[in-house]
Amino acid sequence: xxxARALLxxxxxxxxxxxxxxxxxxxxxxxxxxxxxxxxxRRARDLAVRSGSADREADVLxxxxxxxxxxxxxxxxxxxxxxxxxxxxxxxAARVLFRRAYVRWVVGDHEGSLSxxxxxxxxxxxxGDVIWTARTLTLRATVHLAVGAADxxxxxxxxxxxxxxxxxxxxxKAKAVENRGLVASRAGDAPAALRHLDEAARLYESLGTPAVxxxxxxxxxxxxxxxxxxxxxxxxxxxxxxxxxxxxxxxRLVAARAAIAAGDPALAAEHATVAARVFARQHRAxxxxxxxxxxxxxxxxxxxxxxxDAPALATRLAGLRSPEAVQARxxxxxxxxxxxxxxxxxxxxxxxxxxxxxxxxxxxADGWTALALLAAATGDRRLVxxxxxRGLDVLDEHRMTMGAAELRVRATVQGAExxxxxxxxxxxxxxxxxxxxxxxxxxxxxxxxxxxxDPELARDLTAFREVGSRAEAARAAGSPQPALDREQRxxxxxxxxxxxxxxxxxxxxxxxxxxxxxALGDEWLVAIVPxxxxxxxxxxxxxxxxxxxxxxxxxxxxxxxxxRSALRRLAHRGSADWLPIVAAGAxxxxxxxxxxxxxxxxxxxxxxxxPGRLHGVPWAALxxxxxxxxxxxxxxxxxLRARRIAPPDGGVVLVRGPGLVSGGAEVPxxxxxxxxxxxxxxxxxxxxxxxxxLDGSRLAHIAAHGVFRDDSPMFSALRMDDGPLTVHDVEGLxxxxxxxxxxxxxxxxxxxxxxxxxxxxxxALLPLGTAGLVASxxxxxxxxAVPFMVALHDGLRAGLTCAQALRDARTSAxxxxxxxxxxxxxx
Numbered sequence: 001x002x003x004a005r006a007l008l009x010x011x012x013x014x015x016x017x018x019x020x021x022x023x024x025x026x027x028x029x030x031x032x033x034x035x036x037x038x039x040x041x042r043r044a045r046d047l048a049v050r051s052g053s054a055d056r057e058a059d060v061l062x063x064x065x066x067x068x069x070x071x072x073x074x075x076x077x078x079x080x081x082x083x084x085x086x087x088x089x090x091x092x093a094a095r096v097l098f099r100r101a102y103v104r105w106v107v108g109d110h111e112g113s114l115s116x117x118x119x120x121x122x123x124x125x126x127x128g129d130v131i132w133t134a135r136t137l138t139l140r141a142t143v144h145l146a147v148g149a150a151d152x153x154x155x156x157x158x159x160x161x162x163x164x165x166x167x168x169x170x171x172x173k174a175k176a177v178e179n180r181g182l183v184a185s186r187a188g189d190a191p192a193a194l195r196h197l198d199e200a201a202r203l204y205e206s207l208g209t210p211a212v213x214x215x216x217x218x219x220x221x222x223x224x225x226x227x228x229x230x231x232x233x234x235x236x237x238x239x240x241x242x243x244x245x246x247x248x249x250x251x252r253l254v255a256a257r258a259a260i261a262a263g264d265p266a267l268a269a270e271h272a273t274v275a276a277r278v279f280a281r282q283h284r285a286x287x288x289x290x291x292x293x294x295x296x297x298x299x300x301x302x303x304x305x306x307x308x309d310a311p312a313l314a315t316r317l318a319g320l321r322s323p324e325a326v327q328a329r330x331x332x333x334x335x336x337x338x339x340x341x342x343x344x345x346x347x348x349x350x351x352x353x354x355x356x357x358x359x360x361x362x363x364x365a366d367g368w369t370a371l372a373l374l375a376a377a378t379g380d381r382r383l384v385x386x387x388x389x390r391g392l393d394v395l396d397e398h399r400m401t402m403g404a405a406e407l408r409v410r411a412t413v414q415g416a417e418x419x420x421x422x423x424x425x426x427x428x429x430x431x432x433x434x435x436x437x438x439x440x441x442x443x444x445x446x447x448x449x450x451x452x453x454d455p456e457l458a459r460d461l462t463a464f465r466e467v468g469s470r471a472e473a474a475r476a477a478g479s480p481q482p483a484l485d486r487e488q489r490x491x492x493x494x495x496x497x498x499x500x501x502x503x504x505x506x507x508x509x510x511x512x513x514x515x516x517x518x519a520l521g522d523e524w525l526v527a528i529v530p531x532x533x534x535x536x537x538x539x540x541x542x543x544x545x546x547x548x549x550x551x552x553x554x555x556x557x558x559x560x561x562x563x564r565s566a567l568r569r570l571a572h573r574g575s576a577d578w579l580p581i582v583a584a585g586a587x588x589x590x591x592x593x594x595x596x597x598x599x600x601x602x603x604x605x606x607x608x609x610x611p612g613r614l615h616g617v618p619w620a621a622l623x624x625x626x627x628x629x630x631x632x633x634x635x636x637x638x639x640l641r642a643r644r645i646a647p648p649d650g651g652v653v654l655v656r657g658p659g660l661v662s663g664g665a666e667v668p669x670x671x672x673x674x675x676x677x678x679x680x681x682x683x684x685x686x687x688x689x690x691x692x693x694l695d696g697s698r699l700a701h702i703a704a705h706g707v708f709r710d711d712s713p714m715f716s717a718l719r720m721d722d723g724p725l726t727v728h729d730v731e732g733l734x735x736x737x738x739x740x741x742x743x744x745x746x747x748x749x750x751x752x753x754x755x756x757x758x759x760x761x762x763x764a765l766l767p768l769g770t771a772g773l774v775a776s777x778x779x780x781x782x783x784x785a786v787p788f789m790v791a792l793h794d795g796l797r798a799g800l801t802c803a804q805a806l807r808d809a810r811t812s813a814x815x816x817x818x819x820x821x822x823x824x825x826x827x
Contacts, residue, residue, distance in 0.1 A: 004021070107285075157182075289322070290322065355367035802825065
């Protein structure tokens with residue numbers, strides 16, 4: 001811009017002045033200031049005409065045409081492009097054809113775009129025009145991706161990147177990195193896609209160039225990885241700053257897709273309606289068809305099954321060679337089933353099911369879902385179970401390539417319907433147990449990928465603790481610092497982005513029911529399984545598996561939250577008036593959760609495997625479990641794995657964090673009892689020292705304030721002397737403590753996420769080798785917890801399991817404290 005203005009100040013010829021105004025127009029267009037861009041480009045066109053150069057005029061007309069299309073004036077822009085093509089000759093004509101191909105891609109005319117690329121490439125190559133050849137290859141690859149030709153796209157992107165390597169086109173080189181992300185995304189490799197897109201974003205930022213398309217692509221990757229809320233937030237934020245009408249409509253479409261996945265179909269319908277209207281006004285038929293599909297999905301999610309145009313839309317999308325034609329066929333089949341039109345459903349679902357053999361994982365899973373729905377509608381139980389198994393296998397392999405536990409958790413959403421269809425088809429109690437465990441807490445099946453030694457990540461984690469400590473101190477002093485809060489959020493984003501880029505590995509771990517029954521011995525395991533809103537208690541033990549209907553899942557969730565609230569009041573207000581309220585709530589909740597199942601239990605210890613949204617239940621408060629050794633596990637598989645973990649040779653670690661009302665008074669007493677324990681307190685309990693001591697220990701006890709982050713469970717933290725110790729820190733352990741005791745706050749809380757998954761501190765520890773964990777599921781009274789913790793450790797030193805030691809410690813504790821702690825795991 002500076003050079004263009006300087007040129008204009010030097011009284012240039014019309015030819016050179018035309019170039020200056022064209023440069024200014026391109027700059028304004030790319031930063032979203034379309035009106036100003038059009039003013040500059042029209043002036044550039046007029047000067048080009050005065051210069052007498054047909055090539056100059058053709059070049060400006062091509063730029064003007066693209067800007068008109070981005071402003072929403074599609075027909076005018078395409079007519080301008082036609083004039084540009086007619087005026088240009090030789091290499092200029094080829095460059096104009098490239099720009100018309102670009103405009104046609106924006107509009108959705110993929111065949112026309114590919115045709116222009118085919119015409120332009122031989123000329124550009126013959127003239128040795130490396131830059132425009134690479135740009136044309138990049139565009140052709142992008143169009144190939146849009147129509148599902150991923151292999152062709154990858155080949156063109158690779159050829160273009162090789163050409164860019166010999167140029168100084170830094171922006172285009174950044175675009176090449178972005179393109180690697182697109183290819184990885186279409187291949188279903190979300191970690192690689194996010195890694196490339198984050199790198200491209202850094203390059204764009206260093207160049208100071210706009211990256212609205214990168215935002216759109218990143219939102220798509222986040223959505224494919226199950227991070228719907230993040231995708232919605234990013235798209236919504238970009239909508240407020242982008243001035244290009246075309247890109248704004250595309251952001252609306254992304255936001256609509258994300259809103260459906262985030263469980264807000266009303267917002268999705270609002271965004272999709274606007275997007276469809278804008279695409280129609282811009283004469284962008286390809287985009288309009290996709291916006292219509294999202295709108296139909298949104299209406300279907302609200303319970304509106306009246307749409308009759310889904311079959312025609314599916315045919316239209318297939319004609320456009322859209323990969324989303326499968327989703328349209330699947331939706332048409334669902335709508336037909338809702339109308340009890342089995343004949344129409346068979347046509348659409350059979351067509352959608354053809355996708356199960358090819359394409360990315362999510363497309364193949366849609367194909368298996370279509371087959372399962374058709375089999376369920378026709379009563380073919382065996383085919384239902386086979387289709388569900390094959391579809392979940394596809395999603396398993398895809399999900400386990402993700403190194404971040406959060407990504408694996410969020411990515412389970414697509415398989416929820418397959419798991420539910422299989423649960424409905426299960427006839428025996430054993431079948432229901434296997435299928436409920438098949439898609440429950442699967443993210444805990446393998447340890448999270450440990451980040452490689454990364455100085456940048458280490459610096460970010462250290463800075464996060466320091467800033468968090470300063471922000472907390474400022475709030476405590478009554479002078480909060482918004483700048484510190486902003487810096488903490490920025491560091492959170494950086495740390496989280498690093499975790500999401502990690503790759504994982506696949507570990508096929510299925511539940512062996514016979515092995516489970518053998519391992520239980522005289523113990524009992526009760527899996528609580530929701531099927532179509534009703535809970536079923538599956539009782540395992542005594543060599544048998546039994547199934548008992550229980551209460552409505554919604555009622556159980558309400559009663560659980562009421563009981564937690566009553567326990568909080570009992571613990572902190574100390575009023576005996578709350579005890580009858582707690583007892584009555586516990587009776588109601590027990591009836592909802594177990595029904596008649598408790599009558600089948602023997603006298604041994606009980607492990608409850610609840611659905612994700614019921615992991616916060618204070619199980620010891622339930623009447624039939626108060627005097628028993630009771631624990632929980634995220635899944636039957638997780639319990640079986642924990643039972644097989646051998647205790648390590650490590651020692652005992654005792655940690656006392658700052659700011660406890662009790663001062664962590666149990667720690668000195670426990671230090672005397674254990675004798676040789678490692679004690680970290682009074683300034684030595686820093687995050688680094690604590691992590692080093694925890695690694696491979698036999699028993700760890702942490703008395704520290706904690707914060708559970710509902711908005712971002714992976715940043716739930718324990719407060720150390722130098723700031724928060726987060727779940728991200730814990731995931732870096734080589735081996736978690738064999739047993740972990742958290743005596744304060746809500747360290748045992750787990751956030752439900754994905755299909756039936758969990759996030760939180762316990763969810764990070766269990767895959768790393770923790771066999772037993774004791775923590776509170778509601779806030780506890782610090783002072784009352786001190787004698788309870790001493791009694792608990794007495795039991796552990798006597799050889800009891802965590803659940804047994806909790807049972808014995810409850811006999812001498814006040815109910816609010818005793819009932820608030822739970823044992824998680826199997827030891």
